[in-house]
Amino acid sequence: MSRALLIDIGSTYTKARLFDLNNLTLLASGRAFTTIETDVSTGLSKALAQLPDWETADYKLACSSAAGGLKIIAIGLVPALTAEAARRAALGAGSKVLATYSYQLTGEDINNIIKEQPDIILLAGGTDGGNQEVILHNARLIAASNLKQPILVAGNRNAQAKVANMLTEAGKEIYLTENVMPRLEELNIKPAREQIREIFLEKIIKAKGLDRVNQLIDGVIMPTPAAVLEAAALLADGTEDEPGLGELLVVDIGGATTDLHSIATGNPTDGAVNWQGLEEPYQKRTVEGDLGMRYSAPSLVQVVGEKKLKRYYQEYFSEPLDDFALEEYLAKLHNQPAYLAQTAEEINIDSLLGRLAARLATQRHVGQLKTTYTPMGAVKSQTGKDLTKLKTVIGTGGVIVNHEQPDFILAGTSYQDLERPELLAPLAAEYYLDQKYLLAATGLLAGVAPDKALALLKKYLLKL
Amino acid sequence: MTQQATVVLGVIGADVHAVGNQILAHALEEAAIKVVNIGVMASQKEFIEAALETGADAIWVSSLYGHGEMDCRGLRDKAVEAGIGDVMMYIGGNLVIGKQEWSKVEDLFLKMGFNRAYPPGTMPEEAISDLKEDLALRGV
Numbered sequence: 001m002s003r004a005l006l007i008d009i010g011s012t013y014t015k016a017r018l019f020d021l022n023n024l025t026l027l028a029s030g031r032a033f034t035t036i037e038t039d040v041s042t043g044l045s046k047a048l049a050q051l052p053d054w055e056t057a058d059y060k061l062a063c064s065s066a067a068g069g070l071k072i073i074a075i076g077l078v079p080a081l082t083a084e085a086a087r088r089a090a091l092g093a094g095s096k097v098l099a100t101y102s103y104q105l106t107g108e109d110i111n112n113i114i115k116e117q118p119d120i121i122l123l124a125g126g127t128d129g130g131n132q133e134v135i136l137h138n139a140r141l142i143a144a145s146n147l148k149q150p151i152l153v154a155g156n157r158n159a160q161a162k163v164a165n166m167l168t169e170a171g172k173e174i175y176l177t178e179n180v181m182p183r184l185e186e187l188n189i190k191p192a193r194e195q196i197r198e199i200f201l202e203k204i205i206k207a208k209g210l211d212r213v214n215q216l217i218d219g220v221i222m223p224t225p226a227a228v229l230e231a232a233a234l235l236a237d238g239t240e241d242e243p244g245l246g247e248l249l250v251v252d253i254g255g256a257t258t259d260l261h262s263i264a265t266g267n268p269t270d271g272a273v274n275w276q277g278l279e280e281p282y283q284k285r286t287v288e289g290d291l292g293m294r295y296s297a298p299s300l301v302q303v304v305g306e307k308k309l310k311r312y313y314q315e316y317f318s319e320p321l322d323d324f325a326l327e328e329y330l331a332k333l334h335n336q337p338a339y340l341a342q343t344a345e346e347i348n349i350d351s352l353l354g355r356l357a358a359r360l361a362t363q364r365h366v367g368q369l370k371t372t373y374t375p376m377g378a379v380k381s382q383t384g385k386d387l388t389k390l391k392t393v394i395g396t397g398g399v400i401v402n403h404e405q406p407d408f409i410l411a412g413t414s415y416q417d418l419e420r421p422e423l424l425a426p427l428a429a430e431y432y433l434d435q436k437y438l439l440a441a442t443g444l445l446a447g448v449a450p451d452k453a454l455a456l457l458k459k460y461l462l463k464l
Numbered sequence: 465m466t467q468q469a470t471v472v473l474g475v476i477g478a479d480v481h482a483v484g485n486q487i488l489a490h491a492l493e494e495a496a497i498k499v500v501n502i503g504v505m506a507s508q509k510e511f512i513e514a515a516l517e518t519g520a521d522a523i524w525v526s527s528l529y530g531h532g533e534m535d536c537r538g539l540r541d542k543a544v545e546a547g548i549g550d551v552m553m554y555i556g557g558n559l560v561i562g563k564q565e566w567s568k569v570e571d572l573f574l575k576m577g578f579n580r581a582y583p584p585g586t587m588p589e590e591a592i593s594d595l596k597e598d599l600a601l602r603g604v
Contacts, residue, residue, distance in 0.1 A: 082517060375529050
């Protein structure tokens with residue numbers, strides 16, 4: 001019997017799952033508090049103790065978002081161009097982008113970067129053969145600082161050698177890869193993404209003490225968001241032998257952030273549209289740090305506006321929402337990330353917050369269509385991805401999975417829900433639920449047994 | 465040639481004339497100049513940001529629908545603001561509506577900060593030869 005032990009070391013819980021790969025069944029699950037501050041293997045041992053014969057599993061792999069996950073600072077030249085390309089590369093590698101810097105860094109910027117304590121600094125800027133001045137300036141400042149983190153250089157090819165020399169002479173640990181935007185508006189983030197993954201494996205795991213799990217399992221092989229993205233891509237594209245579901249969107253609403261992963265080209269569905277701006281990655285991940293159901297609930301309400309929130313509440317639940325109840329509940333959510341809604345009113349607020357988080361995150365993820373009236377008639381131009389024809393939306397994360405009506409929350413991703421006709425959100429998608437939290441686990445398995453990973457996903461995804 | 469010259473090429477404003485843009489792109493490439501073509505309906509911001517990232521030597525603006533004056537106002541200022549104030553700027557096309565004396569039109573665009581302006585019917589080769597001269601003066 002072929003079996004896989006797949007583990008997610010989260011910031012709060014370490015979750016372990018044991019699968020039978022021959023019969024495609026989930027054999028057992030175990031959970032314990034993550035113990036990253038002391039020794040991460042203590043918590044892992046406790047979670048593993050709940051699983052029978054885990055020692056003999058064929059694969060024993062883990063992903064982690066503990067100790068803040070993988071934290072990156074992205075630096076580029078123009079905000080909408082190389083800085084955005086660098087940010088997308090970092091997000092695509094499953095990292096948390098602490099901040100994105102553009103143009104020439106200042107001394108104060110360097111101080112802020114030091115304070116933010118990133119795991120990796122991604123330095124880009126200039127197309128190949130383009131501007132060198134800014135990336136050289138930024139490298140000079142980094143060289144003169146006491147930043148000790150690995151620096152991944154992915155900028156203008158013609159400046160790479162000079163940047164590398166400057167940083168190496170200053171004793172920095174540097175990695176070189178291809179430019180994230182080699183030609184104007186042409187995105188090339190795969191090499192940077194892969195290099196980030198390698199630095200994670202070689203350095204970050206050890207630095208965070210995650211290598212202590214190696215005495216129990218094969219090791220931590222990627223950050224959790226990267227595993228989710230792998231699974232989403234596998235599910236969309238399929239394998240050699242088994243077709244996937246086609247283009248899709250994964251919605252992961254957490255306590256602190258809302259992540260969206262779209263696996264789609266986003267090409268214009270209307271042939272007469274001209275596409276503008278930076279190229280879109282086929283596998284696109286966006287993270288909204290102000291949209292969440294617990295820690296970030298107050299900021300989510302701030303973005304929506306309290307008045308509007310109350311209006312929606314009245315609209316959806318046909319009763320008014322009390323001012324005091326809302327305020328009290330929000331304070332509770334912010335301070336107790338593990339709190340579960342008790343009263344009917346709390347459950348309703350949760351539902352509404354979930355739907356609004358999905359809606360706002362979708363608004364920011366999808367592209368838009370702009371009509372310009374020219375002397376030659378109306379001309380349509382698109383920026384970002386067109387997801388109107390996308391057929392599959394998958395909900396994951398505790399909030400959606402434990403919710404009584406997950407489709408109510410997922411409806412927040414629909415075109416009809418966004419109230420902004422220029423946005424290119426799915427018009428008529430079908431909703432699925434990652435009811436057993438398989439996305440991260442199967443993402444780990446995708447690298448070693450893709451057919452099994454895909455089959456497991458297909459088996460356990462629940463159509464709503 | 466020690467270093468290949470780079471030109472950002474585009475049609476400014478709500479102008480969708482794509483044919484001339486393609487002809488210019490080919491002509492520039494034929495002349496061994498690197499072309500960063502941002503296409504039709506390009507905004508001032510797109511011209512500036514493209515020139516900044518690609519370290520362009522010149523910005524070539526086309527305008528064929530008569531609104532060139534309105535569309536180009538402030539372009540030089542934006543370049544100065546972005547730190548590339550010395551980038552060369554050329555413009556050509558049907559820059560104004562109706563029949564106006566070319567010298568006045570040219571004057572208008574030179575005052576706006578363009579280094580050269582061309583009337584309708586100019587062949588690409590003329591502007592390319594000017595560009596090579598201008599670049600040579602700058603030592604590119």
